[in-house]
Amino acid sequence: MSDHTPLYIQNSLSREKELFTPLNAPYVGMYVCGPTVYSNVHLGNVRTFLTFDIVYRHLSFLGYQVRYVRNITDVGHLTGDSDDGEDKIGKKARLENLEPMEIVQKYTNDFHDVMRVFNIERPSIEPSATGHIVEQIEMIKQIIERGYGYEANGSVYFNVRKFNEDFPYGQLSGRKIDDLLNNTRVLDGQDEKNDPLDFALWKKADASHLMKWPSPWSEGFPGWHLECSVMSTKYLGHAFDIHGGGMDLKFPHHECEIAQNAGATGEGNSVGYWMHGNMLTVNGRKMAKSEGNGFTPDELITGNHPLLERGYSPMTVRFFMLQGHYASTLDFSNAALQAAEKGLDRLMKSVEALENLPATSADDNANVPIEDFAQRCANAMGDDFNTPILISVLFDAVKLINNVQDGRTVISQAQKEALETLINGYFFEVLGLQIEGSKEGEESGEAGPLLDLLVQLRSDAKSNQDWSTADSIRKALSDLGVTIKDGKEGSSWNRE
RNA sequence: GGUCCGAUGGCCGAGUGGCUAGGCUCAGCUCUGCAAAAGCUGCUACAGCGGUUCGAAUCCGCUUCGGACCUCCA
Numbered sequence: 001m002s003d004h005t006p007l008y009i010q011n012s013l014s015r016e017k018e019l020f021t022p023l024n025a026p027y028v029g030m031y032v033c034g035p036t037v038y039s040n041v042h043l044g045n046v047r048t049f050l051t052f053d054i055v056y057r058h059l060s061f062l063g064y065q066v067r068y069v070r071n072i073t074d075v076g077h078l079t080g081d082s083d084d085g086e087d088k089i090g091k092k093a094r095l096e097n098l099e100p101m102e103i104v105q106k107y108t109n110d111f112h113d114v115m116r117v118f119n120i121e122r123p124s125i126e127p128s129a130t131g132h133i134v135e136q137i138e139m140i141k142q143i144i145e146r147g148y149g150y151e152a153n154g155s156v157y158f159n160v161r162k163f164n165e166d167f168p169y170g171q172l173s174g175r176k177i178d179d180l181l182n183n184t185r186v187l188d189g190q191d192e193k194n195d196p197l198d199f200a201l202w203k204k205a206d207a208s209h210l211m212k213w214p215s216p217w218s219e220g221f222p223g224w225h226l227e228c229s230v231m232s233t234k235y236l237g238h239a240f241d242i243h244g245g246g247m248d249l250k251f252p253h254h255e256c257e258i259a260q261n262a263g264a265t266g267e268g269n270s271v272g273y274w275m276h277g278n279m280l281t282v283n284g285r286k287m288a289k290s291e292g293n294g295f296t297p298d299e300l301i302t303g304n305h306p307l308l309e310r311g312y313s314p315m316t317v318r319f320f321m322l323q324g325h326y327a328s329t330l331d332f333s334n335a336a337l338q339a340a341e342k343g344l345d346r347l348m349k350s351v352e353a354l355e356n357l358p359a360t361s362a363d364d365n366a367n368v369p370i371e372d373f374a375q376r377c378a379n380a381m382g383d384d385f386n387t388p389i390l391i392s393v394l395f396d397a398v399k400l401i402n403n404v405q406d407g408r409t410v411i412s413q414a415q416k417e418a419l420e421t422l423i424n425g426y427f428f429e430v431l432g433l434q435i436e437g438s439k440e441g442e443e444s445g446e447a448g449p450l451l452d453l454l455v456q457l458r459s460d461a462k463s464n465q466d467w468s469t470a471d472s473i474r475k476a477l478s479d480l481g482v483t484i485k486d487g488k489e490g491s492s493w494n495r496e
Numbered sequence: 497g498g499u500c501c502g503a504u505g506g507c508c509g510a511g512u513g514g515c516u517a518g519g520c521u522c523a524g525c526u527c528u529g530c531a532a533a534a535g536c537u538g539c540u541a542c543a544g545c546g547g548u549u550c551g552a553a554u555c556c557g558c559u560u561c562g563g564a565c566c567u568c569c570a
Binding site for chain 2 (some may be wrong): 174175180277287340359487
């Protein structure tokens with residue numbers, strides 16, 4: 001690849017940091033479990049998709065050609081804690097008096113809007129469960145043929161105990177089948193199953209069910225875990241490089257996926273690297289709808305939520321999340337958001353200043369360690385996508401840029417260009433940060449020239465040592481949200 | 497109850513055997529007409545108790561506290 005710095009990834013399956021070696025470089029196949037589109041996504045969901053956005057961006061940055069598949073779950077996800085629960089989409093459709101596909105469309109649109117606002121890249125393929133009913137039925141047939149599935153009253157279940165005789169079940173989540181048996185609650189509506197550990201591949205639908213399809217077993221719908229097995233196989237093959245998702249999907253969802261894929265093909269887990277993003281917490285507790293501590297991105301931006309002192313911009317939130325490592329829990333708080341906001345502001349101003357940074361034509365006195373910066377950035381991302389370390393290096397670059405701007409350090413034209421390449425690469429491409437707000441001295445419409453005029457009048461007053469006029473102009477502009485800065489090269493203004 | 501994870505300075509948050517993480521806050525200083533911005537300096541921490549080691553925030557054991565999963569969840 002374009003970069004020789006090795007990439008290490010923490011593999012959930014081995015619980016170790018492993019050197020990343022794709023099956024078919026320069027191609028990389030990555031599958032990430034997407035949202036169930038029955039309600040608005042909240043900030044915790046955003047964190048997971050941001051995590052894999054970084055993985056996707058960095059792999060692309062390294063020169064890999066990534067096929068990134070992220071699904072939309074639009075059927076099969078049941079409410080409640082038993083397999084008798086209602087389909088989430090179907091339930092919402094009933095409550096809102098809409099066609100199920102209207103629900104799906106509505107919340108898929110919302111999801112896409114949110115992803116755009118946070119500058120999270122689109123996947124290469126975004127398949128939906130309902131678009132792959134035929135393939136899911138086929139995989140169920142394969143599983144039955146291999147003896148790992150059985151039919152009961154028109155539903156089909158996966159025989160976990162039988163599977164465990166041939167393959168290790170529970171490896172990913174570190175569970176033993178006996179422990180699971182001892183600790184599984186006895187739930188209602190499981191009489192069809194041979195064993196409480198078994199999970200549904202196909203569910204027979206009752207008359208009131210809105211979403212159902214014909215199958216060899218009954219008119220019904222696929223089990224939740226099946227879609228990911230089917231769609232990852234269809235678009236990435238049986239064996240592919242990276243499978244990602246939130247930590248809370250490890251068990252049972254991903255464990256079931258592994259079992260289904262192995263059960264259908266007779267080959268064990270064939271995902272190279274399992275990655276799990278950690279949870280966003282509020283006051284130390286996982287953000288979740290059921291906890292009532294979740295808020296939507298829209299509430300976050302407007303500040304219209306009891307937990308929020310005020311609104312925060314999407315880039316502030318993105319930056320805040322990237323200041324923590326994806327594998328650690330991250331605790332949300334207003335103080336932390338405000339700290340991130342200020343830090344990002346300083347970083348952005350520096351990035352903006354880079355373009356017009358004065359550079360010396362000769363290399364004589366310039367001795368800026370750009371190579372060192374580049375290596376430190378590469379090392380940070382190569383160590384399991386350590387964005388906090390990367391950001392700390394970027395802040396060292398901020399210090400350098402400020403020093404050059406204030407004339408304390410000189411930089412050559414070549415070094416400046418190297419630095420610009422570096423910042424463009426890591427700030428914009430890898431971290432996916434964007435400059436927010438209007439740039440210094442720029443304004444749409446007539447305000448810009450008028451502001452320039454006021455600043456000029458104030459400068460004139462200053463040269464006449466008319467401090468009261470100068471200060472009253474500065475105060476008046478400040479009240480309008482425009483900050484004046486006096487530098488060696490004259491005064492400039494900046495709208496907050 | 498079972499399994500697993502975590503506890504870092506005023507706050508957030510990296511770091512896994514010796515070497516300054518970083519951001520924010522606070523105080524002082526430089527610059528400046530005054531500010532702002534920027535820079536410099538300071539506040540220098542690893543839950544507690546034992547152990548291993550020349551040396552531990554980092555390894556091992558115990559204790560306390562917190563969290564996640566075990567059921568839908570990013």
